[in-house]
Amino acid sequence: LQYENLMEASCLELALEGERLCKMGDCQAGVSFFEAAVQVGTEDLKTLSAIYSQLGNAYFYLHDYTKALEYHHHDLTLARTIGDRLGEAKASGNLGNTIESAWKFEEAIVCGQRHLEISRELYDKVGEARALYNLGNVYHSQSKNIGCIGTHDPGEFPEEVKAALQKAADYYEANLIIVTELGDRAAQGRAYGNLGNTNYLLGNFRKAVMFHEQRLLIAKEFGDRPAERRAYSNLGNSFIFLGEFEMAAEYYKRTLQLARQLKDRAVEAQSCYSLGNTYTLLQDYGKAIDYHLKHLTIAQELNDRVGEGRACWSLGNAYTALGNHDQAMHFAEKHLEISREVGDRSGELTARLNLSDLQMVLGLSYSTNNSVLSENQDADYNLHVARSRLGRRHSMENMELVKLTPQKVQNWN
Amino acid sequence: EPLTSRQAAELQSKVVPSKQILHSDNMEMEPETMETKSVTDYFSKMHMGSLSYSCNSKRKNK
Numbered sequence: 001l002q003y004e005n006l007m008e009a010s011c012l013e014l015a016l017e018g019e020r021l022c023k024m025g026d027c028q029a030g031v032s033f034f035e036a037a038v039q040v041g042t043e044d045l046k047t048l049s050a051i052y053s054q055l056g057n058a059y060f061y062l063h064d065y066t067k068a069l070e071y072h073h074h075d076l077t078l079a080r081t082i083g084d085r086l087g088e089a090k091a092s093g094n095l096g097n098t099i100e101s102a103w104k105f106e107e108a109i110v111c112g113q114r115h116l117e118i119s120r121e122l123y124d125k126v127g128e129a130r131a132l133y134n135l136g137n138v139y140h141s142q143s144k145n146i147g148c149i150g151t152h153d154p155g156e157f158p159e160e161v162k163a164a165l166q167k168a169a170d171y172y173e174a175n176l177i178i179v180t181e182l183g184d185r186a187a188q189g190r191a192y193g194n195l196g197n198t199n200y201l202l203g204n205f206r207k208a209v210m211f212h213e214q215r216l217l218i219a220k221e222f223g224d225r226p227a228e229r230r231a232y233s234n235l236g237n238s239f240i241f242l243g244e245f246e247m248a249a250e251y252y253k254r255t256l257q258l259a260r261q262l263k264d265r266a267v268e269a270q271s272c273y274s275l276g277n278t279y280t281l282l283q284d285y286g287k288a289i290d291y292h293l294k295h296l297t298i299a300q301e302l303n304d305r306v307g308e309g310r311a312c313w314s315l316g317n318a319y320t321a322l323g324n325h326d327q328a329m330h331f332a333e334k335h336l337e338i339s340r341e342v343g344d345r346s347g348e349l350t351a352r353l354n355l356s357d358l359q360m361v362l363g364l365s366y367s368t369n370n371s372v373l374s375e376n377q378d379a380d381y382n383l384h385v386a387r388s389r390l391g392r393r394h395s396m397e398n399m400e401l402v403k404l405t406p407q408k409v410q411n412w413n
Numbered sequence: 414e415p416l417t418s419r420q421a422a423e424l425q426s427k428v429v430p431s432k433q434i435l436h437s438d439n440m441e442m443e444p445e446t447m448e449t450k451s452v453t454d455y456f457s458k459m460h461m462g463s464l465s466y467s468c469n470s471k472r473k474n475k
Contacts, residue, residue, distance in 0.1 A: 015452045050450035057447045090448035193443040230441040361421045
């Protein structure tokens with residue numbers, strides 16, 4: 001009996017240490033203690049269920065979804081065995097989130113629905129709200145997985161994608177109603193953020209702005225700077241598609257500022273890239289080049305070859321717009337080289353087209369002018385032409401935006 | 414307009430950032446929420462160390 005007591009104690013102590021470590025954010029160390037606790041074992045099935053659940057979550061955060069699935073499944077089985085309905089609901093929710101990460105959406109929806117049903121049966125409002133949020137996430141991920149998110153503009157996806165997004169929005173809205181009743185501001189913040197993104201993808205950009213502004217407010221309330229940064233970035237994206245580029249630039253600048261404060265180089269790179277694109281839309285190519293060069297530097301530092309390729313492409317475009325064809329050639333060549341290296345076929349094709357265009361312009365200017373001096377004059381002349389064309393291009397782009405924006409504005413009102 | 418500058422101008426007119434790039438998977442979602450269970454709930458009820466706890470819990474289980 002004495003020995004059994006000791007074993008019992010050590011299982012608990014190991015589990016408690018695992019809990020402490022996971023709470024501190026050291027999931028890897030936490031896992032070792034939980035695994036040891038499982039090895040020692042316990043007669044208390046509720047304790048074992050809690051250990052399984054936490055092991056599942058720790059593996060989830062460590063992105064080991066196979067192991068996470070295994071433990072959440074153990075937890076679900078155990079909760080059913082001991083008739084713990086609340087435990088069963090929780091295990092179903094976690095299982096759903098884990099299955100969703102493995103992109104098995106139909107199964108994830110079944111788990112989420114079970115989480116929702118049991119929570120309603122137990123009049124557990126908190127559980128119900130969380131299940132609704134999870135289901136929103138599953139439908140949102142499913143819409144992305146249908147495979148067109150990267151190739152269409154927001155608001156212009158196939159019906160199948162829109163249907164999944166609409167379902168996600170419905171679940172987030174239902175979640176928002178409950179967490180507002182409960183006065184859970186943190187949960188409201190999450191709902192607003194994901195509602196903003198879902199509406200952005202549906203092409204409801206005004207609505208998206210409204211939700212992200214709410215998200216921003218709550219992030220500031222909590223002093224949650226990563227959430228604040230997310231909101232700025234998402235607001236920037238929404239304003240781009242509203243054609244309000246100045247506003248977009250403002251929000252991207254705030255994103256950049258916070259990314260630097262938070263020392264997140266990858267996000268800093270993304271912000272510079274977004275700013276580069278925004279200034280291209282504003283036709284301020286000098287600023288666009290500044291930001292794209294900053295993006296390029298960080299991409300190289302992070303060994304992000306895909307990002308580097310994008311930076312070169314953007315820089316090539318911006319230098320072309322300024323009529324600086326030599327620099328444009330340099331970056332177009334680099335874009336081609338990197339596209340080949342990373343196996344980006346469409347990037348390779350784009351780079352080849354850009355290069356042949358540039359070679360034609362340069363080739364002709366070389367054949368008509370054989371001195372460096374006259375070449376420079378030619379470059380100046382090209383710049384002059386570029387500026388004179390701006391007026392025309394500007395109105396062209398306005399037409400493009402007329403096509404892009406007001407129609408959609410009517411849809412929201 | 415000389416040929417070269419016309420071509421240069423045509424080239425410039427192609428410079429529009431790809432919209433695909435503008436929203437290049439940089440939309441940022443909120444974190445998932447996982448349900449949590451804890452053994453601390455049991456453990457915090459006792460103040461006398463784990464041995465007496467496990468004895469109590471055994472007594473309760475019977």
